[in-house]
Amino acid sequence: MPHDKEQEAESQLHQPKDAQKEDVQNENAHIRTLFFHEDDYAMLELIPTNRQDQMAVELEQIRTFADEHRTEGGYTDLYVHQSDPKELAGLRIPLAKVERAIASFAAPYDQVITGYGSSYRVECQNIRAFGPNEETVLLCEHEQGMIHKAWMLLNIEDREQYEWTLKLLHTLAGIAPLVLADLMWGVQVELCNEEAVRGYLDGYLNEDEEA
Numbered sequence: 001m002p003h004d005k006e007q008e009a010e011s012q013l014h015q016p017k018d019a020q021k022e023d024v025q026n027e028n029a030h031i032r033t034l035f036f037h038e039d040d041y042a043m044l045e046l047i048p049t050n051r052q053d054q055m056a057v058e059l060e061q062i063r064t065f066a067d068e069h070r071t072e073g074g075y076t077d078l079y080v081h082q083s084d085p086k087e088l089a090g091l092r093i094p095l096a097k098v099e100r101a102i103a104s105f106a107a108p109y110d111q112v113i114t115g116y117g118s119s120y121r122v123e124c125q126n127i128r129a130f131g132p133n134e135e136t137v138l139l140c141e142h143e144q145g146m147i148h149k150a151w152m153l154l155n156i157e158d159r160e161q162y163e164w165t166l167k168l169l170h171t172l173a174g175i176a177p178l179v180l181a182d183l184m185w186g187v188q189v190e191l192c193n194e195e196a197v198r199g200y201l202d203g204y205l206n207e208d209e210e211a
Contacts, residue, residue: 034109034129034137036153038116042083043184046150048091049177052188058082059186081183085141086148091176093147095128095140101171105164106130106138136161138168152180156204169197 047055058081069076099108109129115121124141131137134153141149156162172178173191180189180200189200 031111032107032109033111033113034131034134034139035113035115035121036137036139038114040153041114042081042149042151043182044152044154045083045087045181045183046152046172046178046191047087047181049179049190051087052179052190055179055181055188059181059183059188062183063186084149088150088176089146089148091147093176095142095145095147097175098138098140098147098172099128099130101175102130102138102168105132105167107132109137112139132164136164136168138172154204156201159205162201162205165201166194166197170194 065077066075107130109131112124112127112129113121114124126143127139127141129137129139131153135155135157137153139151139153140147154165156165169180169191178191180191180197182188182200185203187200189196191197
């Protein structure tokens, strides 16, 4: 009824400011936002299997660079990853196909933000992210509904996170011929090789146990 709508609008108009602010906060509470530091961009990247040889060359370059610039206090220079913004474009992977395949166990984020320091932040309109928490996330960069680049954030500390990651990688292996390239550890793992994937993920749990 028009009269009812007018009364509702008038009621909202005269609503206390604190109540209005609370309504906005309640709406924002339902928004899942992921922040990733710009230094983490594509450091744990999904690449086509036919790119393994080129990636092996870069991983060796990274090792050499690290050895040449390592000091007791850290490093004297920063290596710049030779990242292709359309790494996966040739595989023609629809974003919707990935979303459907992982929908039952990887909730999407409503907003993805990157940046550095305590103040610089920018929203990534063309990146979709999926995962149960900020420590286990799949990020997909897309154009016109097709994935052009994908990478992960991983910090596996328990068996639950381990199993989630294993399930995700197994699902992605059924969608396209992919390799997980870890630039920090200097290794590559074919997703179709479950034994190799488990061995790689075991490294996270073993690292925590040693720590």
